[in-house]
Amino acid sequence: MIKWICGNSPAPTYRNARLPRPVMTAAFRLSPLVARIALLIAATTHVVAFGVAEQISFSRDVRPILSDHCFACHGPDEQTREAGLRLDQSESAMSVVAPGDADASELWLRVIEHDPDMVMPPPAVKKPLSTEQIETLRQWIEQGAPYDGHWSFRPIADVNPPRVPDDNWSTSPVDQFVLRELRRQGITPSAPADAIALCRRITLDLTGLPPTAEQIERFCNDVPERAVERLTERLMRTPAYGEHMAVAWLEAARYADTDGYQNDRYRYQHVWRDWVIDAFNRHMPYDQFVIEQLAGDMLPAATLRQQIATGFNRNHRINSEDGSIPEEWRTEYVADRVDTFGTVFLGLTVGCARCHDHKYDPISQQDYYQLFAYFNNVAETGVGPNNGNSPPFVPVPESWPLLSDDEDRFVTPEPVKLRRSREAAGNALRRPQPGSPQTVMVMHELDQPRRTFVLARGRYDQPDKNRPVRADVPAAFATMASSDESPPSNRLELARWLFRDDHPLTARVAANRIWQHFFGRGLVPTPDNFGVQGTPPSHPELLDYLANQLIESGWDIQAIQRLILDSQTYQQSSRLTQRSAKNDPDNRWYSRFPRVRLTAFQIRDAALASSGLLVRNVGGPSVKPYMPPKIWSAMSNNKYQQDNGGDLFRRSLYTYWRRTIPPPTMVGFNAADREVCAVQTQSTNTPLQALTLMNNKTFVEAAKWLARRMMTESDTPIDHGFRLVCGRPPVDAESKVLKEVHDHFLDVYSRDKPAAKQLLDTGEAVGPGVASAPEHAAMTMVASTILNLDEAVTKP
Structure with missing residues (x-):
C-alpha cells in the first residue's frame, strides 16, 4: 500500500482508447497522490467506525451517482454520447472498470484526477463528485464491480414478510x-393513534369527508380488534368512497370541462367522470379499469360504458384557434396520450424521448414513436369545434343530465338577470336538450391505420420517411415476452400487455400510488x-x-x-x-x-360537511359554485354564470374546471391545473391559504351555518362546533380562547349591528333565524376560527 501511495508509476492506459488522454504535465502529478491519500484515510476511518465496509449495491448506491453525473454524456442517448462510452450498460462500462482493482480502473482514476483536462466529470458541467461518492465508486470496484439492471426494470421479487x-x-x-x-x-x-384520531384519519382517507359524531361514537364503542375492519367495510360501501378515489384519477387523466389553449371552449366530458366514480364504487378490478379506459372501444361487442371509458385518452387539451394547422395539433394530442400512458401506467418519463433518445432511461426515439403508433389511429381532426365535443364521440341517453348549450356562450346582461332564480337556473342548466343528444369524446380506430414515422426533433412537419415504425413496446421490455407471445400490435393488446405476469412496472406503479394515497x-x-x-x-x-x-x-x-x-x-x-x-x-x-394537509377538495368538502351544507348528489354535469366576480373576464368575453341552490354545495370534484382559469380555491391549495397528467401534487404553505379560509364566500357561509348547528344542536355550542370540525372535544385552553373570541365579537357586533347583518347576509342558503344577529355573527366568527385551525385542514 505504501509503495502504491508513494510510487510514481504512470497511470494505466485506457484499454479501449475510448476517451482522449491529454498529456499529463508535472504540475498535476501530485494531485492523484493527494487524492489517494485522502481516500485511503476516508476508507480507513470508515472501517474503524463500522468494522467492515458495507456491501455496495449498484442500483442503490452506484447507479444514482452515474445517472446524476455521467449518463448525460455516457448514457443511452447516442446523439450526446461522448467517446462511444456507455456507463449504463455493463458491457461498455467494463472497458473502464477492472473489477476488484480500482487502481487499474480508468473510471476511478478519472474521477480522482485534478487535471481539468482529464478529470471526470469535466469542470464545465459543474457536477463534481463528492468525496463520499468517489469512495462509493472505489468500494464498488474493489468489491468486484457487480452490475445489475435498474431496480424497476427487474422482475418483481417474490418476497415473504421478514x-x-x-x-x-x-x-x-x-x-x-x-x-x-x-x-x-x-x-x-x-404509539398507536387514539381512537378518535384514527376514525377521522380512516374516514378522510376513504371518503374525503370528516366522520360524523355518530360514526366516531360507533367506532370508539366497537370491539377494538374489529373496529378498523368494520369501519373500513362500511366506508367502502358508501358513494363517497368512489367520489374520493376518483379525484386523484381525474388529475392523472387531466380531466377538465374545457379544451384549454387560448379559446378554451367548453366540452361535455362529465359522463366519463361518472364512469370513473361508478367504477370505483363497483370495485372494478384495476386491470379491467385500465383496459377499458385504454381500449374499451376495441373489446369484443364493446358496450356503451366501455366506449365511454376510453374518454381517458381524449381528456387532453384541444386547440380551436383560427389559423391552427390541424396536423400540428393532432400530433400534439397523440404525444399527450403517449406521455400520459408512460406516466400513469409505467411511471416513466417517456416524453423525454420524443426529440432524441432518452438521456437516462432505456427508451430510444424509435421506442417513443412505436408507442406513438398505438395512439395514432384515432379518427380525429387536429382543430376542435367552436364549442362542444370534438369527434369521435358517442351519444349517451338523454336521461343523463346535460349542461345547456348556452351556459358558456357570450351573454348579455338580460339573460343573466333571468337566471337569478334557482328554478330558472336549474332548468336552463340541467334540462336535456331536445333533438340534440349529449355526447362524450371517445376513441375509435381508423379502418386504415395511419403510417407512423419518427419525427425529426419531434416536429410534426419533419417525418423521417426513412424511419417508418410500427406499433411496439420499447426494446428494453422485449425480453418480457415469452417465445409464444408476440409484441402487442394494437391498443387493446398494449393495454393487456401491461398486465402480463412478468411486467415489472404496472403493479409496482399502482401499488406505490395506493401507498401514496394514505x-x-x-x-x-x-x-x-x-x-x-x-x-x-x-x-x-x-x-x-x-x-x-x-x-x-x-x-x-x-x-x-x-x-x-x-x-x-x-x-x-x-x-x-x-x-x-x-x-x-x-x-x-x-x-x-x-x-399531511388535506387536499384542496377535502378542505372545501369538509367545511361544507361540518356545516351541514354539503349536497351529496352523485354524478352529473359540473356545477359552478361561488367564484370571484368577473373571474373569466381576463381571458375572454365569456361570463361565469354561477349556479344557485344545492349546486353551490356539491362536492368539489364536480366543480366546473376551466383550464385557463381553474378554480382559485382549488389551485391555491395545490390542486393540479389539469393542463397535463399529474400523479403527484406539491404542498405549499402561503398566507393566501389562510385568507381564503377566512374570507372566501364558501367558507364564510359554511362558518355561518356551522354556527347555526352549534347553537341549535347543543347547550355547549363552542364544544359542539369543535367536535363537528375536529372530531374531538376541545381542551380547556382551547375552549377558553374560543370563548374569548366569541365575547370579543359579540361586543363588536352588538355595537355594530349593520356589520353583523352584512356578515349573516353572506351566501344564498337561507333558513329561519336562530338567535339575535350579534350573537349569530359572533358565533360565526368562532366557527370560522375553528375551520381555520391546523387540525381542521390536516389529517391527524
Whole structure:
C-alpha cells in the first residue's frame, strides 16, 4: 500500500482508447497522490467506525451517482454520447472498470484526477463528485464491480414478510417490512393513534369527508380488534368512497370541462367522470379499469360504458384557434396520450424521448414513436369545434343530465338577470336538450391505420420517411415476452400487455400510488419517475410485496387498501417526538404517521360537511359554485354564470374546471391545473391559504351555518362546533380562547349591528333565524376560527 501511495508509476492506459488522454504535465502529478491519500484515510476511518465496509449495491448506491453525473454524456442517448462510452450498460462500462482493482480502473482514476483536462466529470458541467461518492465508486470496484439492471426494470421479487426478532408490534405483513428497517436505523415506532384520531384519519382517507359524531361514537364503542375492519367495510360501501378515489384519477387523466389553449371552449366530458366514480364504487378490478379506459372501444361487442371509458385518452387539451394547422395539433394530442400512458401506467418519463433518445432511461426515439403508433389511429381532426365535443364521440341517453348549450356562450346582461332564480337556473342548466343528444369524446380506430414515422426533433412537419415504425413496446421490455407471445400490435393488446405476469412496472406503479394515497408520499417518492433519475424506493421489498399482493388478489385495489389500513404502520400516532424528529426527521422510515394537509377538495368538502351544507348528489354535469366576480373576464368575453341552490354545495370534484382559469380555491391549495397528467401534487404553505379560509364566500357561509348547528344542536355550542370540525372535544385552553373570541365579537357586533347583518347576509342558503344577529355573527366568527385551525385542514 505504501509503495502504491508513494510510487510514481504512470497511470494505466485506457484499454479501449475510448476517451482522449491529454498529456499529463508535472504540475498535476501530485494531485492523484493527494487524492489517494485522502481516500485511503476516508476508507480507513470508515472501517474503524463500522468494522467492515458495507456491501455496495449498484442500483442503490452506484447507479444514482452515474445517472446524476455521467449518463448525460455516457448514457443511452447516442446523439450526446461522448467517446462511444456507455456507463449504463455493463458491457461498455467494463472497458473502464477492472473489477476488484480500482487502481487499474480508468473510471476511478478519472474521477480522482485534478487535471481539468482529464478529470471526470469535466469542470464545465459543474457536477463534481463528492468525496463520499468517489469512495462509493472505489468500494464498488474493489468489491468486484457487480452490475445489475435498474431496480424497476427487474422482475418483481417474490418476497415473504421478514421475521423480526422480539416483534410485539406487527399486526400486518406491512409492519414486518417497516419494523425491520426501523430496527436497522435504530428507531422505534410511535404509539398507536387514539381512537378518535384514527376514525377521522380512516374516514378522510376513504371518503374525503370528516366522520360524523355518530360514526366516531360507533367506532370508539366497537370491539377494538374489529373496529378498523368494520369501519373500513362500511366506508367502502358508501358513494363517497368512489367520489374520493376518483379525484386523484381525474388529475392523472387531466380531466377538465374545457379544451384549454387560448379559446378554451367548453366540452361535455362529465359522463366519463361518472364512469370513473361508478367504477370505483363497483370495485372494478384495476386491470379491467385500465383496459377499458385504454381500449374499451376495441373489446369484443364493446358496450356503451366501455366506449365511454376510453374518454381517458381524449381528456387532453384541444386547440380551436383560427389559423391552427390541424396536423400540428393532432400530433400534439397523440404525444399527450403517449406521455400520459408512460406516466400513469409505467411511471416513466417517456416524453423525454420524443426529440432524441432518452438521456437516462432505456427508451430510444424509435421506442417513443412505436408507442406513438398505438395512439395514432384515432379518427380525429387536429382543430376542435367552436364549442362542444370534438369527434369521435358517442351519444349517451338523454336521461343523463346535460349542461345547456348556452351556459358558456357570450351573454348579455338580460339573460343573466333571468337566471337569478334557482328554478330558472336549474332548468336552463340541467334540462336535456331536445333533438340534440349529449355526447362524450371517445376513441375509435381508423379502418386504415395511419403510417407512423419518427419525427425529426419531434416536429410534426419533419417525418423521417426513412424511419417508418410500427406499433411496439420499447426494446428494453422485449425480453418480457415469452417465445409464444408476440409484441402487442394494437391498443387493446398494449393495454393487456401491461398486465402480463412478468411486467415489472404496472403493479409496482399502482401499488406505490395506493401507498401514496394514505401516507402522502409513495415508497417511491417520485411516482412519475421510476426511471434512473427517479428516487429509489425506501422499502423495495415492501413495494414488491404489495405489487405481488395486488396481482394475486386479481388486481383488487381494495385488498391493498385493507392491508395498509390494518397495519400498525398506518395506525401510529402522528405526534412528532424529539426522538423521532432526531432519528427520522423526514419520516423516511415511517416511525410515525405523517401529518399531511388535506387536499384542496377535502378542505372545501369538509367545511361544507361540518356545516351541514354539503349536497351529496352523485354524478352529473359540473356545477359552478361561488367564484370571484368577473373571474373569466381576463381571458375572454365569456361570463361565469354561477349556479344557485344545492349546486353551490356539491362536492368539489364536480366543480366546473376551466383550464385557463381553474378554480382559485382549488389551485391555491395545490390542486393540479389539469393542463397535463399529474400523479403527484406539491404542498405549499402561503398566507393566501389562510385568507381564503377566512374570507372566501364558501367558507364564510359554511362558518355561518356551522354556527347555526352549534347553537341549535347543543347547550355547549363552542364544544359542539369543535367536535363537528375536529372530531374531538376541545381542551380547556382551547375552549377558553374560543370563548374569548366569541365575547370579543359579540361586543363588536352588538355595537355594530349593520356589520353583523352584512356578515349573516353572506351566501344564498337561507333558513329561519336562530338567535339575535350579534350573537349569530359572533358565533360565526368562532366557527370560522375553528375551520381555520391546523387540525381542521390536516389529517391527524
